[in-house]
Amino acid sequence: MNLSLYNMLQDFKNFLFPKLCACCDAVLLKDEQLICTFCRNELPLYPNFFDGDHDLHKILYGRVLVDQAASLFYFEKKGIIQNLIHDLKYKGNEDLSFHLGEWLGNILQEAGWQHKIEVVIPVPLHPQRMRERGYNQVEGFGKAIADKLSASYNDGLLKRKSNSTTQVFKNRLARTEVVQNHFYVEGRSDVKDKQILLVDDLVTTGATLEACSLALKEAGVTKLNIATIAISK
Numbered sequence: 001m002n003l004s005l006y007n008m009l010q011d012f013k014n015f016l017f018p019k020l021c022a023c024c025d026a027v028l029l030k031d032e033q034l035i036c037t038f039c040r041n042e043l044p045l046y047p048n049f050f051d052g053d054h055d056l057h058k059i060l061y062g063r064v065l066v067d068q069a070a071s072l073f074y075f076e077k078k079g080i081i082q083n084l085i086h087d088l089k090y091k092g093n094e095d096l097s098f099h100l101g102e103w104l105g106n107i108l109q110e111a112g113w114q115h116k117i118e119v120v121i122p123v124p125l126h127p128q129r130m131r132e133r134g135y136n137q138v139e140g141f142g143k144a145i146a147d148k149l150s151a152s153y154n155d156g157l158l159k160r161k162s163n164s165t166t167q168v169f170k171n172r173l174a175r176t177e178v179v180q181n182h183f184y185v186e187g188r189s190d191v192k193d194k195q196i197l198l199v200d201d202l203v204t205t206g207a208t209l210e211a212c213s214l215a216l217k218e219a220g221v222t223k224l225n226i227a228t229i230a231i232s233k
């Protein structure tokens with residue numbers, strides 16, 4: 001097929017199935033990828049300075065000790081990041097997940113994290129939700145970061161017990177108690193004495209990350225680091 005015909009068919013395909021911005025649903029222009037130029041300029045970037053000032057340390061203070069933390073964006077209700085997280089979770093936008101992982105991976109690489117991480121582990125989805133959606137929205141994010149840091153990615157080590165319901169209790173303390181025992185490590189020898197990066201999409205109360213961290217620490221992880229796509233303001 002000659003090139004101009006190929007381009008014409010591509011244009012026609014884009015006309016029938018236009019690609020939309022993950023933040024505002026505007027039709028993307030030809031040279032825009034996943035997020036439109038307007039939204040890219042509006043993204044509430046999280047300032048990563050890596051000297052223990054990440055808000056996650058404050059959120060998890062007195063609950064579990066995290067070595068280093070990093071996030072890409074601030075999250076605000078009704079803000080553009082809420083749409084972006086929604087696209088990841090419910091529209092199966094795996095390209096977006098991978099793109100965001102490459103983005104944060106580059107930042108972490110520049111900060112020298114490739115010597116600090118051996119295994120990247122995603123927060124596991126509830127098995128029932130996994131069956132419904134068929135994918136974990138942080139998989140691409142975690143894989144891209146692992147790639148940038150020359151670490152391995154393993155989603156078979158940290159497991160969620162199937163009978164857990166994390167959204168039942170609104171109260172932070174009650175939720176923590178409920179979530180606490182719902183994660184366990186399978187194959188402890190693969191995490192023992194290792195430097196781990198736990199990845200998740202969004203931090204709000206920190207209850208899930210706390211529970212996962214405790215399970216990993218209990219299994220003998222030496223350094224526990226966390227990276228998320230966004231963190232609540």
Ligand SMILES: [Zn+2]
Pocket residue numbers: 021022023024025026035036037038039040
């Ligand atoms: Zn947009």
